[in-house]
Amino acid sequence: MPRLTQDETHEVRFTLNGRAVSARVSPRLLLTDVLRHEIGATGTHVGCEHGVCGACTVQVDGEPVRACLMLAAQAEGSEIRTVEGLAKREQLAPLQEAFRENFALQCGFCTAGILMTLDALFSREPDAEEDTIREALSGHLCRCTGYVPIVQAALAVRNRIKGGPIDA
Amino acid sequence: MKPAPFDLVVATDLGEALEALHQGGTEARVIAGGQSLVPMLNMRLARPATLIDITRIPELSRIEATADTVSVGAAVRQTTLERWEDLADRLPLVRAALPWVGHTQLRNRGTVCGSVAHADPSAELPLCLIALGGSVTLRRRRKTRQVAARDFFQGMMSTDLAPGEMIASVTFPTHRKGTGYAFREVARRHGDFAIVACAAIARHDGSATLTVGGVADTPRTLDLPAEAADLDDRLNEFAWHLQARDDLHATARYRRDLVRHLGRATLKEALSCRD
Structure with missing residues (x-):
């Protein structure tokens, strides 16, 4: 039974956006901090640090979760996706493109988390209804957009996945 | 932080x-x-x-169903229970309540037993466990005991859990034919803490229970006989009995009003969906 002592750092290994990574962590280190400060993946933002705002949302084994409510050590062996995993080289993912086209971000602080929630939603449910989209978004706070452009971007990308009209 | x-x-x-x-x-x-x-x-x-x-312990990661109970291990995540194929048939009340537990991003990590251990007075899963007359299985070194949910929750974030003891599973009695269930909640925003949450269970003979969370220190239950003519009076008395308090989210008076109106609507829904 491994006991990770508080005074030392311990190796944690997981997959980040398809790439195997490892870091030395103390038991109290949060997943947000290992991503940003140990690995340098600063796309994931840190807002409230108690699970309310949703800015730090990442995908763990395909499901959106709060990175600020997860100990880095608990990520051992898991598959983590962050906003850095969405675009392919210089090509934005359709979801990101839809956010740009629909003005679904202004300051962008909440965007990374929202993208990871919506990406996971459309993987599970490509034809999600607007209610379902709004329900998923209820786990995020955005203080710029008033949410309407975000919903529009989500509907646009959903319609694109379905091959339907792009204007929602 | x-x-x-x-x-x-x-x-x-x-x-x-x-x-x-x-x-x-x-x-x-x-x-x-x-x-x-x-x-x-x-x-x-x-x-x-x-x-x-405890999340890597296989024996705590199971949902175990018997003829009349469902036991949920301490490492079972809320989303796992939400997606369990028999949930609607076996635990209709839990199925109705789970979407109200935090946000999906929280249910993806949060466990059913963790919510029970935390014992927040406005939490939905402790409310369901009490409403259904469920129990909590507690383990410590060389000792196991089972405690009825109504005895387990002792106050705000306070339970019967002793030092050295942990929740191994919680057990819900399952749906019996002729019974109807309903769950309703009022919160500032879907997924936020409940200002008032109501779970109603209506039996085939027309008698019913209403269990209310978010008002008193723990969820409390009102027993109602079949076709109670004085339902509004009973609900009013119950609402006062809960000793609601003012806080940032709602006044005591508003909470009492919700107990009366949301309580009545939830009971009505449970009575009408008996199968």
Whole structure:
């Protein structure tokens, strides 16, 4: 039974956006901090640090979760996706493109988390209804957009996945 | 906001977890999904010396159904129960309540038993466990005991859990034919803490129970006979009995009003959906 002592750092290994990574962590280190400060993946933002705002949302084994409510050590062996995993080289993912086209971000602080929630939603449910989209978004706070452009971007990308009209 | 330092024990079987819990005494805490505990660690409202991670223990990761009960292990995540194929047939009340538990991003990590252990007065899963007359199975080194949910919850975030003891599973009695269930809640925003949450269970003979969370220190139950002519009076008396308090989210008066109106609507829905 491994006991990770508080005074030392311990190796944690997981997959980040398809790439195997490892870091030395103390038991109290949060997943947000290992991503940003140990690995340098600063796309994931840190807002409230108690699970309310949703800015730090990442995908763990395909499901959106709060990175600020997860100990880095608990990520051992898991598959983590962050906003850095969405675009392919210089090509934005359709979801990101839809956010740009629909003005679904202004300051962008909440965007990374929202993208990871919506990406996971459309993987599970490509034809999600607007209610379902709004329900998923209820786990995020955005203080710029008033949410309407975000919903529009989500509907646009959903319609694109379905091959339907792009204007929602 | 970062947690104070602690040792983390990653237990791989229940025996290891119980041994670590025994050694850690009052300074040790169990962590599963961490969706209630990590905020408390981050805000340093909790400063345990040792955390014991139980999420990698296979025997705690099971949903076990018998003819008339469903037991949910301490490492089972809320989303896992939400997606369990028999949920609608076996536990219609839990199925109705689960979408109200936090947000989907929290249910993806949060466990059913973790919510029970945290014992927030406005939490939906303790409410369901009490409403259904369920129980909590507690383990410590060389000892197991089962406690009725109504005895387990002792006050706001206060339970019958003893030092060195942990929840191994919770057990819900399952749906019986002729019974109807309904769950309703009022919160500032879907997924936020309930201002008032109501669970109603209507039996085939027309008698019913209404269990209310978010008002008193623990969820409380009102028993109602079949076709109670004085339903509004009983609901009013119950609403006062709960001794609602004013807080940032709602006044005591508003909470009493919700108990009367939401309570009546929830009871009506449960009576009408008996099968």
